[in-house]
Amino acid sequence: MRFWSKGLGKRCLAMDCGRETVAIEGPAMVLSGKVRPPLGWAYTITMDETDWLDFVELTLHPTMIRYLLRRRRFGLAFRAGWHLSLFYIDFAARLPAVWMRRAAGARLGRSPAGD
Numbered sequence: 147m148r149f150w151s152k153g154l155g156k157r158c159l160a161m162d163c164g165r166e167t168v169a170i171e172g173p174a175m176v177l178s179g180k181v182r183p184p185l186g187w188a189y190t191i192t193m194d195e196t197d198w199l200d201f202v203e204l205t206l207h208p209t210m211i212r213y214l215l216r217r218r219r220f221g222l223a224f225r226a227g228w229h230l231s232l233f234y235i236d237f238a239a240r241l242p243a244v245w246m247r248r249a250a251g252a253r254l255g256r257s258p259a260g261d
Contacts, residue, residue, distance in 0.1 A: 162180070167179065177191040
């Protein structure tokens with residue numbers, strides 16, 4: 147992934163997207179990594195629920211879908227769809243366990259977060 151900064155002499159910075167360290171801090175997901183050499187700067191991206199939903203909505207934007215469905219990117223579209231399918235299947239498989247933990251916590255008078 148590349149990004150540009152006007153404050154750095156209009157320099158293009160490259161980061162190894164997908165190689166970040168991922169952590170959960172409170173209600174947010176935190177991605178940390180390094181910009182590729184020659185700079186090697188550390189960066190941190192913090193995404194909360196709203197950011198995550200905005201990102202998913204962006205990936206489903208008609209322009210993004212057209213980009214993926216161009217002939218030479220059909221394999222990319224297939225792989226993206228495959229990974230999204232696996233994500234949703236895994237998410238759906240975990241939901242009953244989450245609901246049971248919340249129900250058990252409610253019966254014991256605990257908050258859903260387990261505080």
